[in-house]
Amino acid sequence: xxxxxxxxxxxxxxxxxxxxxxxxxxxxxxxxxxxxxxxxxxxxxxxxxxxxxxxxxxxxxxxxxxxxxxxxxxxxxxxxxxxxxxxxxxxxxxxxxxxxxxxxxxxxxxxxxxxxxxxxxxxxxxxxxxxxxxxxxxxxxxxxxxxxxxxxxxxx
Numbered sequence: 001x002x003x004x005x006x007x008x009x010x011x012x013x014x015x016x017x018x019x020x021x022x023x024x025x026x027x028x029x030x031x032x033x034x035x036x037x038x039x040x041x042x043x044x045x046x047x048x049x050x051x052x053x054x055x056x057x058x059x060x061x062x063x064x065x066x067x068x069x070x071x072x073x074x075x076x077x078x079x080x081x082x083x084x085x086x087x088x089x090x091x092x093x094x095x096x097x098x099x100x101x102x103x104x105x106x107x108x109x110x111x112x113x114x115x116x117x118x119x120x121x122x123x124x125x126x127x128x129x130x131x132x133x134x135x136x137x138x139x140x141x142x143x144x145x146x147x148x149x150x151x152x153x154x155x156x
């Protein structure tokens with residue numbers, strides 16, 4: 001998961017400050033995920049748990065209320081129907097993963113996951129979903145970045 005995060009930083013780094021900050025948040029999220037996953041009594045460590053959940057909520061929020069919104073605005077400005085169609089296909093799955101991530105956060109906040117085995121299982125499933133989400137987000141960014149990076153391109 002971290003390798004794909006670093007590759008994305010190389011590909012998208014410098015596109016703009018918003019994406020750079022968001023990719024940095026992604027890297028922090030991956031590190032926090034690993035720390036939580038590797039903890040022997042993950043749920044008992046409320047600081048590690050809380051740090052991860054705070055990063056998780058910030059990360060998914062930044063996508064929805066920052067990155068994705070800007071990508072759609074850019075696609076509309078350039079009349080990029082391919083990117084808009086792709087966003088229409090990808091965003092429902094990202095939305096589904098967001099809901100699962102927020103539900104995970106709610107369980108952590110409410111301390112409903114006291115069973116460390118069950119918590120570890122939920123964390124593992126969340127990790128797989130986050131990996132899928134990263135790939136979907138990168139796909140959408142790649143289509144927009146490649147379509148609009150050439151010189152002389154101006155919005156419609």
